[in-house]
Amino acid sequence: TANLDTKFVGQNIKYFQEIDSTNNYAKDNFESLKDGTLIISEYQSAGKGRLGKNWQSNIGEGIWMSLMLKPEIPVYKAPFLTLVAGAAILNAFRNIGVDAEIKWPNDIVLNGKKICGILTEMVAEVERVGCVVIGMGINVNTMLFPGELSEKATSLKKEGFELKRSDIIREIMHEFEKLYTTYIEYGSKEEVISVCRKYSVLIGKDVYIINKNHREKVYCMDISDDGNLIVKHDDGVIEEVISGEVSVRGQ
Ligand code: BTN
Secondary structure, eight states: OTTOOOSSTTTSEEEEEEESOHHHHHHHTGGGSOTTEEEEEEEETTOBOGGGOBOOOOTTTEEEEEEEEOOOOBGGGSTHHHHHHHHHHHHHHHHTTOOOEEETTTEEEETTEEEEEEEEEEEEETTEEEEEEEEEEEESSOOOOOTTHHHHBOOTTTTTOOOOHHHHHHHHHHHHHHHHHHHHHHOOOHHHHHHHHHTBSSTTSEEEEEETTEEEEEEEEEEOTTSOEEEEOTTSOEEEEOTTTOEEEOO
């Protein structure tokens, strides 16, 4: 990736033609990898989605990459990095003319369909973070999605954008480093939250929150200053939903 103007994010790249999962590689090798290393593969034989689902990672169709970070933060602060990545991707997309939105907390959506998923994983060492791995799967050139995905997923190409993958990656690294550094050094969440609020697909809508086997319809009011989803139950009770504890589905 030429002309990458970051200090460390994406400055070291591990590039593979094929791998099981870039997230797994990052977690298994974090001790020998430098902070900010980006792992990219053309194809993943066992790409992972959230909730144990598999993630289709065909050759040439997308950007399958993981950022390996070693922040000195307690474990409970790590999930917010998913929103940092989400906001960075939104900013990066907008810089290159793609007006995407976020379905809190880990889906990026374009014209109502999913274009990118984020899977954050961590290796923890007694309450401290060993490494955080932010996996990003971006559908770039996919034209055909199997089964029910055809209604729910899309790609940049399908939506009319012919973009170079290296340009997209460079923008994301640049935007991520800015937001990440601000969060890690100053603890500030403001910019990330404001981006996620501004381009949220959930706010102002009825959504389902799914917790294990329980599913409930609630009204989504806002995203809190901490990055939680503020929802209103049918009985009027207002609750903050923490990312990672539930799955949210639109109607
Ligand atoms: C989701 O929406 O369910 C998250 C999808 C995350 C996919 C990316 S592709 C690169 C990285 N490696 C993986 O195995 N998964 C993530």
